[in-house]
Amino acid sequence: MRISLVLLSLVLAGVAGSVLWRRFSSPASQPRPLDPAFIRLTPSELSTLPLATRFDMPMGSEHGALTYNARAFRISRHLGDDLNGIGGGNSDLGDPVYAAGAGRVVYAGNPGPGWGKMIIVAHRLLEGDELGPVVQTMYAHLDSMQVQTGQKVRRGEVIGTVGTAEGAYLAHLHFEVRLGPYVNPGQGYADTPLNRVAAEQFVRAHRGAGADVLSPDSEKD
Template sequence: MKKVIPSLLTVILVSTSLSFYTSPVSAESTDELDKKISDLEKEQKELEKEQSELNRDKKETEEKIDKNLNKQDSVEADINSIDQKLSNTRNKIENKENEISTTNKKIEDLKSQIEKLKEEIVLLKERIKKREQLLKDRLRNIQKNGGNMKYIEVILGSQSFGDFISRSSAVNTIMDQDKTIMEAQTADKLALEKNKADIENKKSEVEDRKLALEDQKSELVALKSQLNKQMSEKETMMASLEKEHEDLEEYKVSVQEEKEILAAQASAVEKAKQVAENEKSKLAQLAKEKEKQKKATTNSSSGNSQSSVSSGSGGSGGGSGIFIWPAAGYKTSDYGYRVHPITGKKKLHAGMDIGASIGTPLKAAASGVVIRAGVMSGYGNTIMITHNIDGTTYTTLYAHLSSISVSAGQVVSQGQQIGATGNSGASTGPHLHFEVHVGGWNAAKSNSVNPLNYLN
């Protein structure tokens, strides 16, 4: 997602800039200054082109951000849809669990009914058995009394009308009792067969219910699996959304910061150009004065010699590198890919960390022009300086500062105090984060280099 700003300010010569501010007379010739002014004008045109490209890139980026935001809205809608599905699935699971509970209760009720029917069958069998015994006893009595009893003979043998009535009533009672016994016996036998049939039917129903229960349990397992899948899908979409949001936030800030840095670099070029033109004017005036002096002292043999003034270009300080250590301390983290101590993700650590307590004096690693002095996302209080050393442009960055004592556009010399180290921004403890870029600084840090290779 990130864009890269090409190398900028390739012709800001720090030594020249500093000489403009430290000496009224430059050791450089008018031709050299003309070339520098020409180079600076070319650089201005290049910066204007870069500014145009960055504006176009900013517009494209904003369009991408809008699309991504729309996508986020869509993802949010998808997540809401999944939430609804999760709710529906949970309701289905609850209903299915209720169905299973109802089926289990029905099975238990059927089993209880079967047990009751079995108890009734036992009672019916007992009653039937007793009646059968009673009927057998009556038959044996009848057989003892001469075979089948003829109720008509009993009635006709009455001695009087009252006896007739008594005999008729007794016969009717006996016959009713026999009839009741037979009817009860028949009813119990029918009930016995019915209970046996009901037991078989209920056993069959229990088996059917058990099969339905297994199906319901299988459906419940499927619903729970569906629920887990939906929850996993939601978590995945949320993770993707959070990652996308993180990238967008990071890039949104970097585009604006690059635009501001580019504008600061353009201002630095304009200042260097003005300084060069002023120096050129001073050289022209000096030449006129020297010509007058020459005419006035034609007989003088001493002549006027011009002393060169040290450029103060911030050399290596006696070492093999072109930058000095910006703060007193020891290296706590190297340049390169590492697991970020805050986010826990592997990413490029585009500089090196120097362990330094809060308030440790911060020095410019080399002479140059300050292009940024203020807060940057993640970096906290930050200073950026552009340097031109042996025709190559470098940009140094100093982050997590506790204080800043320079401002954008200010010319600084190597070793000059520019602030103090601290613990601002995304930092896990007091230290200085120091970056070196060949060319202009860019958010992608694709032109960053290992500072150790350039330090003395």
């Protein structure tokens, strides 16, 4: 019994050691690698997240004009909305992608084939919001990224540009809204919605302004 306990602790120590080694051995200059384990935002990270009082669409105009949703949430198990420029094809390649709301970048990297460059921004919602206290907006297949992990962003700030996930698709923005404090690049399709909600619908419900109202820069949070 005692020997098996000793063996068990040796195995556990080995596992913990290799996890730590992998975590800290990657060079700091590399983009954050895909960690299959969930990262949970700590209570202090959560309490210092910028408050998002309003949301706008991340492409086209503030209410998404000049774009269309080519594959909406839950169509063919899709976990996001695929936003395209109205010109179709690759006409939107390089168009700006805006932070949908005030928040902090919690992931900016390339998690693997099929995703291309991806940014995840975490937002604190107004008290009493039924989807709160924390949501994340996720922007994928980007051609370029203009922000880094840890950076604060304002609503409407350019965070990257529309891309093709390195030639995997015609240019479009895969846009998701996720609930809760667990950060993980994850997958774009699943049998169940996981922690995702319909992104376009979420923004419409959280615009805090009429559908015809654009937001002047001075009012951006």
